[in-house]
Structure formats: structure tokens, C-alpha cells
Amino acid sequence: MSNEAKTSKNAWLSLLLAGVFEIGYALAVGGSEGFTVLTWSLVAVVFFLLTLYALSLALRTIEVSIGYAVWAGIGAVGAAVLGPVFFDETLTLAKGIWLSVIIVGVIWLKLADRTKPEAVAPAPAPQQVTDRPGALQV
Amino acid sequence: MHWLYLAIAVAFEIAVAIAAGKAEGFKNRKWTAITLISGALATFFLSKSLLTFDVGVGYALWTSVAGVGITVLGALFFGQRLNWNKAIGIVLVIGGVVGLQLSGSA
Numbered sequence: 581m582s583n584e585a586k587t588s589k590n591a592w593l594s595l596l597l598a599g600v601f602e603i604g605y606a607l608a609v610g611g612s613e614g615f616t617v618l619t620w621s622l623v624a625v626v627f628f629l630l631t632l633y634a635l636s637l638a639l640r641t642i643e644v645s646i647g648y649a650v651w652a653g654i655g656a657v658g659a660a661v662l663g664p665v666f667f668d669e670t671l672t673l674a675k676g677i678w679l680s681v682i683i684v685g686v687i688w689l690k691l692a693d694r695t696k697p698e699a700v701a702p703a704p705a706p707q708q709v710t711d712r713p714g715a716l717q718v
Numbered sequence: 719m720h721w722l723y724l725a726i727a728v729a730f731e732i733a734v735a736i737a738a739g740k741a742e743g744f745k746n747r748k749w750t751a752i753t754l755i756s757g758a759l760a761t762f763f764l765s766k767s768l769l770t771f772d773v774g775v776g777y778a779l780w781t782s783v784a785g786v787g788i789t790v791l792g793a794l795f796f797g798q799r800l801n802w803n804k805a806i807g808i809v810l811v812i813g814g815v816v817g818l819q820l821s822g823s824a
Contacts, residue, residue: 609765610773628761636744652781660774669772675823678814679778685810686782689789692803 591641598634599654601627606659607666649690656683720770723763724779730760731784732791775824782811 608624615621631651639647660679663669733756741749760780768776786808792798818824 605761606773606777609761610768610776612765614766614769615762624761624765628757632757640743652785656774656778656781659777663773663775667773669774671774672823674821675772675775675818678818678821678823679774680814681817682778682782682811682814685807685812685814686778686785688810689782689785689804689807692801692807693789 587641591638594634595638595642595647595650596654598631598638599651599658601631601634602651602655603658603662605631606655607662610659610663610667643694645690645693648693649687652690653683653687656686720767720776723767724771724776724783727760727763727767727780728784728787730756730763731780732787734760735784735788736791771824775818779815779818779824783815786811 605624605627608620608627611617611620612624613620615624635647635651638651656679660671660676660683664671734753737749737753737756740746741753744750744753764776764780767780770776771779789798789800789804789808793800793804815824
């Protein structure tokens with residue numbers, strides 16, 4: 581595997597991990613009950629730092645908008661699906677449908693950020709794209 | 719009260735996004751500190767709101783409404799342009815939030 585491919589693979593692994601940490605963060609924040617439960621509160625802080633660190637590693641290689649979209653998507657879907665597993669919650673059909681609309685919306689929004697306004701940043705040099713074999717190309 | 723807590727959490731999450739953007743990969747100490755403090759406050763108020771909201775619902779509302787806020791503020795104050803794609807994302811999020819609320823799921 582070339583160094584570039586390896587970097588890209590590691591970046592995507594970091595991003596997936598960041599998503600998983602974000603799920604842990606969401607669940608722990610819920611479980612902390614307004615930071616009155618010490619264990620969950622500490623777990624939340626640890627996941628907060630882990631998700632931030634893993635995300636920042638991933639975003640060194642992966643385009644920010646794509647990274648945020650994947651990360652936010654994993655976190656939101658994970659929290660919705662696993663909430664009822666850990667807590668006294670139910671995921672009804674209506675709730676599931678509207679949550680899906682919201683989650684698709686936020687992923688869409690993050691991805692829409694890719695169409696950078698020409699005025700703000702110069703168009704990315706073509707080389708930048710080939711630097712990132714894992715990145716989707718427009 | 720949980721909607722108010724959520725709104726405060728959203729405001730701090732928007733602050734996180736702005737501060738993180740200025741923290742230059744967390745090399746700038748001042749903005750890194752602001753990022754962490756805003757993140758802590760956002761987390762605290764999210765947690766307060768999750769006393770009432772389901773985790774999945776509150777979390778999705780928080781992250782998506784913050785996303786809309788970041789996009790809108792970016793267009794208003796940071797010289798980023800709204801385009802149709804962003805508008806579709808905003809409409810989806812708002813539609814989803816309203817639907818969630820009207821269906822009694824939030």
C-alpha cells in the first residue's frame with residue numbers, strides 16, 4: 581500500500597472511531613442526568629476529548645465537510661438507535677421517521693458546505709484532490 | 719424548560735464551531751481554550767435538556783439545529799454563500815424538527 585493510501589485509510593478509521601466516540605458521548609451525557617451522576621459524567625468527559633481528538637486527526641486528511649457529515653451522521657443515528665437500549669426510551673415509527681429526516685438534513689447540510697463559494701477560497705488545486713485518494717471527487 | 723436548555727446548548731455548540739475554526743488545528747491556545755469551554759457548557763446544557771428529551775431526539779435536535787445556525791451565521795457574518803443545497807438541508811432539518819414536535823415525539 582502506498583503511503584498516501586495508508587494515510588487515507590488511517591484517516592477514515594479515525595473518522596469512524598470519532599463517530600463511535602460521539603455515540604458514547606451522547607449516551608453518557610444523557611446518562612449523566614444533568615451531570616449529577618459522577619460515573620456517567622466522567623465517561624462523558626472522556627468521550628468528549630476522544631471524539632475531538634479522533635475527529636481532528638481524521639480532518640487532517642479528509643475534507644472537513646465530508647468528515648463532519650459522516651461524524652454527525654454516525655453520532656445521531658447511533659444515539660437514536662442505542663438510546664432505547666441503554667435507557668427507558670422507545671423509538672416509535674413516527675419518531676424514527678422524523679429523526680431520519682433531521683439526520684438526512686444535517687448530513688446534507690454538512691455536505692453542501694463543499695461547494696465552497698468562489699469568493700472566499702480559491703478553487704482547490706487539482707493536486708489537492710489527488711492527494712486524498714479516499715476523497716470523493718466532484 | 720428543556721427547550722430552553724436545548725437552545726442554550728445549541729448556542730454554545732455554534733460557538734464551538736466558530737472557535738474551533740479559529741483554533742488552527744488547536745495550535746492557537748486562546749481559541750482552543752474557548753473551544754473547550756464552549757464545548758463543556760454546550761455539553762452541560764445538552765445534558766440538562768436530556769433530562770426530558772430522549773437521548774436520540776435531544777442529540778439530533780442539538781447537532782442539527784446547531785448545523786443550521788452555523789450555516790445561517792456563516793452566510794450572514796462570515797461571507798459564505800447560501801446555495802440551494804444548503805437551503806434544502808435547512809428545510810429538511812426544520813421540517814424534521816417541526817414534524818417531530820407535531821407528532822408528539824419530542
